[in-house]
Amino acid sequence: MLTPERAIDRLRAAFGGPPGYRTLHAKGRFYTGTFTATPQATALGRAGHLDGEPHEVTVRWSNAGGEPRADGKPDIRGMAVKFHLPDGSATDLLGQTSPRFPTDDPEVLVAMTEASEKPHTLPLFLARHPGTIPTVVASFRAGAIGSPTSFADVTFYPIHAYGWLDAEGRRRWVRYVLRATATDADRPAETFSGPDRLTDEMAARLERGPVTHELWLQVAGPDDDPHHATSVWRGARELLAGRIVVTGEFPDPEGGPGTSTPVVFDPARVVDGIELSDDPILRYRPGAYSESVARRTTS
Protein backbone atom coordinates (compact mmCIF):
# COMPACT_ATOMS: atom_id res chain seq x y z
CA MET A 1 0.00 0.00 0.00
CA LEU A 2 1.27 3.43 -0.97
CA THR A 3 1.96 5.45 2.19
CA PRO A 4 0.59 9.02 2.30
CA GLU A 5 4.18 10.30 2.63
CA ARG A 6 5.23 8.52 -0.56
CA ALA A 7 2.06 9.64 -2.36
CA ILE A 8 2.85 13.27 -1.53
CA ASP A 9 6.51 12.80 -2.58
CA ARG A 10 5.38 11.48 -5.95
CA LEU A 11 2.66 14.08 -6.51
CA ARG A 12 4.99 16.94 -5.60
CA ALA A 13 7.63 15.56 -7.95
CA ALA A 14 5.07 15.26 -10.78
CA PHE A 15 4.25 18.96 -10.69
CA GLY A 16 7.48 20.44 -9.36
CA GLY A 17 5.43 23.16 -7.65
CA PRO A 18 7.13 25.53 -5.22
CA PRO A 19 7.20 24.82 -1.48
CA GLY A 20 4.53 26.36 0.72
CA TYR A 21 1.55 25.50 -1.49
CA ARG A 22 -0.99 22.68 -1.66
CA THR A 23 0.39 19.54 -3.35
CA LEU A 24 -2.72 19.49 -5.56
CA HIS A 25 -5.20 22.32 -6.16
CA ALA A 26 -2.33 24.73 -5.50
CA LYS A 27 -3.89 27.67 -7.35
CA GLY A 28 -7.06 28.89 -5.70
CA ARG A 29 -8.81 31.67 -3.79
CA PHE A 30 -11.09 31.87 -0.77
CA TYR A 31 -14.66 33.15 -0.74
CA THR A 32 -17.42 33.61 1.81
CA GLY A 33 -21.17 33.16 1.64
CA THR A 34 -24.10 31.22 3.06
CA PHE A 35 -25.75 27.83 2.73
CA THR A 36 -29.47 27.35 3.28
CA ALA A 37 -31.00 23.86 3.20
CA THR A 38 -34.36 23.07 1.61
CA PRO A 39 -37.18 21.51 3.67
CA GLN A 40 -36.57 18.19 1.83
CA ALA A 41 -32.97 18.16 3.10
CA THR A 42 -34.06 19.07 6.63
CA ALA A 43 -36.44 16.09 6.60
CA LEU A 44 -33.66 13.71 5.53
CA GLY A 45 -30.78 15.02 7.65
CA ARG A 46 -30.45 16.09 11.30
CA ALA A 47 -26.97 17.68 10.90
CA GLY A 48 -26.86 21.25 12.24
CA HIS A 49 -26.35 23.01 8.90
CA LEU A 50 -29.42 21.30 7.41
CA ASP A 51 -31.94 23.09 9.66
CA GLY A 52 -33.13 25.50 6.93
CA GLU A 53 -31.47 28.58 8.46
CA PRO A 54 -28.65 30.36 6.56
CA HIS A 55 -25.21 29.19 7.72
CA GLU A 56 -21.84 30.70 6.88
CA VAL A 57 -19.69 28.85 4.35
CA THR A 58 -16.04 29.19 3.34
CA VAL A 59 -15.50 28.28 -0.32
CA ARG A 60 -12.25 27.76 -2.21
CA TRP A 61 -12.29 27.47 -6.01
CA SER A 62 -9.12 25.99 -7.46
CA ASN A 63 -7.25 24.40 -10.36
CA ALA A 64 -6.43 20.75 -9.68
CA GLY A 65 -2.75 20.86 -10.56
CA GLY A 66 0.18 21.49 -8.25
CA GLU A 67 1.33 24.69 -9.97
CA PRO A 68 0.12 27.82 -8.13
CA ARG A 69 1.30 30.46 -10.61
CA ALA A 70 0.05 29.46 -14.08
CA ASP A 71 -3.31 28.69 -15.67
CA GLY A 72 -2.22 27.80 -19.17
CA LYS A 73 -3.52 24.34 -19.90
CA PRO A 74 -6.75 22.35 -19.58
CA ASP A 75 -7.24 21.08 -16.04
CA ILE A 76 -9.84 19.68 -13.68
CA ARG A 77 -11.18 22.38 -11.31
CA GLY A 78 -12.16 22.15 -7.65
CA MET A 79 -14.76 23.64 -5.35
CA ALA A 80 -14.21 23.05 -1.64
CA VAL A 81 -16.92 24.11 0.81
CA LYS A 82 -16.69 24.37 4.60
CA PHE A 83 -20.11 24.58 6.28
CA HIS A 84 -19.88 26.40 9.63
CA LEU A 85 -22.36 25.14 12.26
CA PRO A 86 -23.74 27.27 15.10
CA ASP A 87 -21.80 25.25 17.73
CA GLY A 88 -18.46 26.24 16.13
CA SER A 89 -17.88 22.91 14.39
CA ALA A 90 -17.67 22.49 10.62
CA THR A 91 -18.11 19.89 7.90
CA ASP A 92 -16.41 19.90 4.50
CA LEU A 93 -17.32 18.91 0.94
CA LEU A 94 -14.69 18.78 -1.79
CA GLY A 95 -15.90 18.62 -5.38
CA GLN A 96 -14.17 18.26 -8.73
CA THR A 97 -15.42 18.78 -12.27
CA SER A 98 -15.04 15.11 -13.13
CA PRO A 99 -18.42 13.34 -12.68
CA ARG A 100 -16.84 9.93 -12.04
CA PHE A 101 -13.72 8.69 -10.25
CA PRO A 102 -11.34 6.35 -12.13
CA THR A 103 -10.24 3.92 -9.43
CA ASP A 104 -10.67 2.56 -5.91
CA ASP A 105 -6.89 2.32 -5.48
CA PRO A 106 -5.01 5.48 -4.35
CA GLU A 107 -1.81 4.27 -6.02
CA VAL A 108 -3.53 4.14 -9.42
CA LEU A 109 -4.77 7.71 -8.91
CA VAL A 110 -1.23 8.87 -8.14
CA ALA A 111 0.14 7.02 -11.21
CA MET A 112 -2.60 8.55 -13.37
CA THR A 113 -1.74 12.05 -12.14
CA GLU A 114 1.93 11.42 -12.93
CA ALA A 115 1.01 10.18 -16.42
CA SER A 116 -1.23 13.20 -17.08
CA GLU A 117 1.70 15.48 -16.42
CA LYS A 118 3.80 13.61 -19.01
CA PRO A 119 1.23 13.11 -21.78
CA HIS A 120 3.50 10.79 -23.80
CA THR A 121 3.24 8.27 -20.93
CA LEU A 122 -0.58 8.43 -20.76
CA PRO A 123 -1.25 5.77 -23.46
CA LEU A 124 0.98 3.32 -21.57
CA PHE A 125 -0.83 4.11 -18.32
CA LEU A 126 -4.23 3.51 -19.97
CA ALA A 127 -3.01 0.26 -21.51
CA ARG A 128 -1.91 -0.93 -18.07
CA HIS A 129 -5.10 0.28 -16.36
CA PRO A 130 -7.92 -0.26 -18.88
CA GLY A 131 -10.49 0.01 -16.08
CA THR A 132 -9.85 3.77 -15.92
CA ILE A 133 -10.70 4.37 -19.61
CA PRO A 134 -14.52 4.75 -19.23
CA THR A 135 -13.98 7.45 -16.59
CA VAL A 136 -11.45 9.30 -18.73
CA VAL A 137 -13.91 9.22 -21.65
CA ALA A 138 -16.82 10.33 -19.39
CA SER A 139 -14.69 13.20 -18.03
CA PHE A 140 -13.80 14.46 -21.51
CA ARG A 141 -17.45 14.15 -22.62
CA ALA A 142 -18.58 16.17 -19.58
CA GLY A 143 -15.96 18.84 -20.33
CA ALA A 144 -14.44 18.16 -16.91
CA ILE A 145 -10.86 18.61 -18.10
CA GLY A 146 -10.94 21.97 -19.77
CA SER A 147 -10.46 25.70 -19.64
CA PRO A 148 -13.73 27.13 -18.31
CA THR A 149 -14.39 30.84 -18.58
CA SER A 150 -15.83 31.00 -15.06
CA PHE A 151 -16.03 28.94 -11.88
CA ALA A 152 -19.66 30.14 -11.74
CA ASP A 153 -20.52 28.11 -14.88
CA VAL A 154 -19.04 24.85 -13.68
CA THR A 155 -20.73 21.92 -11.92
CA PHE A 156 -18.67 20.03 -9.32
CA TYR A 157 -18.96 16.42 -8.08
CA PRO A 158 -17.83 15.45 -4.54
CA ILE A 159 -17.90 11.77 -5.67
CA HIS A 160 -18.06 9.87 -2.35
CA ALA A 161 -21.25 8.70 -0.64
CA TYR A 162 -22.07 9.84 2.90
CA GLY A 163 -24.69 8.45 5.30
CA TRP A 164 -27.32 11.00 6.31
CA LEU A 165 -29.15 10.30 9.57
CA ASP A 166 -32.59 11.83 10.06
CA ALA A 167 -34.16 12.88 13.39
CA GLU A 168 -35.24 9.26 14.06
CA GLY A 169 -31.77 7.89 13.33
CA ARG A 170 -32.71 6.37 9.95
CA ARG A 171 -29.73 6.34 7.56
CA ARG A 172 -29.77 7.03 3.81
CA TRP A 173 -26.69 6.99 1.59
CA VAL A 174 -26.32 10.14 -0.51
CA ARG A 175 -23.95 11.58 -3.08
CA TYR A 176 -23.75 15.28 -3.90
CA VAL A 177 -23.65 17.47 -6.98
CA LEU A 178 -22.75 21.19 -6.73
CA ARG A 179 -24.70 22.44 -9.73
CA ALA A 180 -23.91 25.80 -11.33
CA THR A 181 -26.89 28.10 -11.81
CA ALA A 182 -25.30 31.04 -13.67
CA THR A 183 -26.73 31.93 -17.08
CA ASP A 184 -25.23 33.78 -20.05
CA ALA A 185 -26.95 36.94 -18.81
CA ASP A 186 -24.82 36.82 -15.64
CA ARG A 187 -21.54 37.00 -17.60
CA PRO A 188 -19.43 40.13 -17.09
CA ALA A 189 -19.02 42.10 -20.32
CA GLU A 190 -15.21 42.19 -20.09
CA THR A 191 -12.90 39.39 -21.26
CA PHE A 192 -10.25 38.07 -18.92
CA SER A 193 -6.84 36.61 -19.68
CA GLY A 194 -3.61 35.71 -17.91
CA PRO A 195 -2.94 33.33 -15.04
CA ASP A 196 -5.59 34.92 -12.77
CA ARG A 197 -8.33 35.15 -15.38
CA LEU A 198 -10.78 32.97 -13.45
CA THR A 199 -10.45 34.85 -10.18
CA ASP A 200 -10.51 38.23 -11.97
CA GLU A 201 -13.71 37.09 -13.69
CA MET A 202 -15.19 36.05 -10.35
CA ALA A 203 -14.30 39.40 -8.80
CA ALA A 204 -16.18 41.18 -11.62
CA ARG A 205 -19.23 38.94 -11.10
CA LEU A 206 -19.26 39.40 -7.35
CA GLU A 207 -19.22 43.18 -7.76
CA ARG A 208 -22.59 42.80 -9.47
CA GLY A 209 -24.12 40.22 -7.15
CA PRO A 210 -23.80 36.79 -5.52
CA VAL A 211 -22.88 33.54 -7.31
CA THR A 212 -25.02 30.49 -6.52
CA HIS A 213 -24.39 26.76 -6.73
CA GLU A 214 -27.26 24.43 -5.89
CA LEU A 215 -26.48 21.43 -3.70
CA TRP A 216 -28.26 18.41 -5.20
CA LEU A 217 -28.52 15.01 -3.52
CA GLN A 218 -28.61 11.63 -5.16
CA VAL A 219 -30.25 9.30 -2.64
CA ALA A 220 -29.11 5.70 -3.16
CA GLY A 221 -31.54 2.99 -4.13
CA PRO A 222 -31.44 -0.38 -2.29
CA ASP A 223 -28.95 -1.94 -4.75
CA ASP A 224 -26.60 1.06 -5.04
CA ASP A 225 -23.11 0.60 -3.52
CA PRO A 226 -22.00 3.52 -1.29
CA HIS A 227 -18.59 2.07 -0.42
CA HIS A 228 -16.75 2.54 -3.72
CA ALA A 229 -16.13 5.84 -5.48
CA THR A 230 -16.26 4.01 -8.82
CA SER A 231 -19.74 2.52 -8.37
CA VAL A 232 -22.45 3.81 -10.72
CA TRP A 233 -25.83 4.24 -9.02
CA ARG A 234 -28.82 3.01 -11.00
CA GLY A 235 -31.67 3.39 -8.51
CA ALA A 236 -30.90 6.84 -7.11
CA ARG A 237 -33.45 9.65 -6.89
CA GLU A 238 -32.41 13.31 -6.96
CA LEU A 239 -33.54 16.23 -4.87
CA LEU A 240 -32.46 19.81 -4.29
CA ALA A 241 -30.84 19.98 -0.83
CA GLY A 242 -29.96 23.66 -0.63
CA ARG A 243 -28.17 26.64 -2.12
CA ILE A 244 -24.59 27.88 -1.62
CA VAL A 245 -24.61 31.61 -2.24
CA VAL A 246 -21.15 33.16 -2.50
CA THR A 247 -21.12 36.88 -1.75
CA GLY A 248 -17.45 37.91 -1.70
CA GLU A 249 -13.78 37.00 -1.82
CA PHE A 250 -11.56 37.30 1.21
CA PRO A 251 -7.75 37.46 1.38
CA ASP A 252 -5.92 34.17 1.66
CA PRO A 253 -6.01 33.52 5.43
CA GLU A 254 -2.87 31.44 5.09
CA GLY A 255 -0.77 34.38 4.02
CA GLY A 256 1.76 32.25 2.13
CA PRO A 257 4.48 29.79 3.09
CA GLY A 258 5.24 29.23 6.76
CA THR A 259 1.80 30.35 7.90
CA SER A 260 0.50 29.25 11.26
CA THR A 261 -3.19 29.36 10.26
CA PRO A 262 -3.72 26.84 7.46
CA VAL A 263 -7.25 26.30 6.17
CA VAL A 264 -7.77 22.59 5.64
CA PHE A 265 -10.65 21.07 3.71
CA ASP A 266 -10.94 17.40 4.64
CA PRO A 267 -13.51 15.09 3.02
CA ALA A 268 -13.66 13.04 6.23
CA ARG A 269 -14.60 16.04 8.42
CA VAL A 270 -18.21 15.27 9.30
CA VAL A 271 -20.58 16.29 12.11
CA ASP A 272 -23.33 14.53 14.04
CA GLY A 273 -25.91 13.34 11.51
CA ILE A 274 -23.41 12.52 8.75
CA GLU A 275 -21.45 9.26 8.50
CA LEU A 276 -18.49 8.14 6.39
CA SER A 277 -18.73 5.16 4.06
CA ASP A 278 -15.97 2.52 3.88
CA ASP A 279 -14.85 3.87 0.49
CA PRO A 280 -11.07 3.16 0.35
CA ILE A 281 -10.36 6.42 -1.50
CA LEU A 282 -12.29 8.46 1.08
CA ARG A 283 -10.53 6.67 3.94
CA TYR A 284 -7.11 7.25 2.34
CA ARG A 285 -7.51 10.97 1.71
CA PRO A 286 -7.20 12.42 5.26
CA GLY A 287 -3.70 10.95 5.70
CA ALA A 288 -2.56 12.35 2.34
CA TYR A 289 -4.08 15.76 3.06
CA SER A 290 -2.45 15.92 6.53
CA GLU A 291 0.91 15.14 4.96
CA SER A 292 0.38 17.86 2.36
CA VAL A 293 -0.67 20.35 5.05
CA ALA A 294 2.38 19.49 7.18
CA ARG A 295 4.68 20.19 4.24
CA ARG A 296 3.02 23.38 3.04
CA THR A 297 3.04 24.89 6.52
CA THR A 298 6.61 24.05 7.44
CA SER A 299 8.43 24.81 4.18
Ligand code: HEM
Ligand atom coordinates in the same frame (compact mmCIF):
# COMPACT_ATOMS: atom_id res chain seq x y z
C1 HEM B 1 -6.58 9.15 -3.54
C2 HEM B 1 -7.27 10.22 -3.96
C3 HEM B 1 -6.85 11.64 -3.71
C4 HEM B 1 -5.65 12.15 -3.28
C5 HEM B 1 -4.35 11.39 -2.96
C6 HEM B 1 -5.80 13.58 -3.16
C7 HEM B 1 -4.83 14.46 -2.76
C8 HEM B 1 -5.00 15.81 -2.48
C9 HEM B 1 -4.05 16.67 -1.83
C10 HEM B 1 -2.68 16.22 -1.34
C11 HEM B 1 -4.59 17.90 -1.73
C12 HEM B 1 -3.97 19.13 -1.07
C13 HEM B 1 -4.39 19.19 0.41
C14 HEM B 1 -3.86 20.38 1.19
O1 HEM B 1 -2.65 20.68 1.11
O2 HEM B 1 -4.68 21.02 1.91
C15 HEM B 1 -5.90 17.84 -2.34
C16 HEM B 1 -6.76 18.90 -2.46
C17 HEM B 1 -8.02 18.80 -3.01
N1 HEM B 1 -8.65 17.66 -3.46
FE1 HEM B 1 -7.88 15.81 -3.48
N2 HEM B 1 -7.08 13.92 -3.53
C18 HEM B 1 -7.75 12.77 -3.88
C19 HEM B 1 -9.05 12.67 -4.29
C20 HEM B 1 -9.91 13.72 -4.46
C21 HEM B 1 -11.29 13.62 -4.84
C22 HEM B 1 -12.04 12.29 -5.08
C23 HEM B 1 -11.79 14.89 -4.90
C24 HEM B 1 -13.18 15.38 -5.25
C25 HEM B 1 -14.05 14.67 -5.90
C26 HEM B 1 -10.72 15.79 -4.52
C27 HEM B 1 -10.84 17.16 -4.46
C28 HEM B 1 -9.88 18.00 -3.93
C29 HEM B 1 -10.07 19.43 -3.80
C30 HEM B 1 -11.30 20.26 -4.23
C31 HEM B 1 -8.91 19.93 -3.20
C32 HEM B 1 -8.61 21.39 -2.84
C33 HEM B 1 -9.02 21.68 -1.40
C34 HEM B 1 -8.71 23.12 -1.03
O3 HEM B 1 -9.13 24.02 -1.77
O4 HEM B 1 -8.04 23.33 0.02
N3 HEM B 1 -9.60 15.06 -4.26
N4 HEM B 1 -6.13 16.56 -2.80
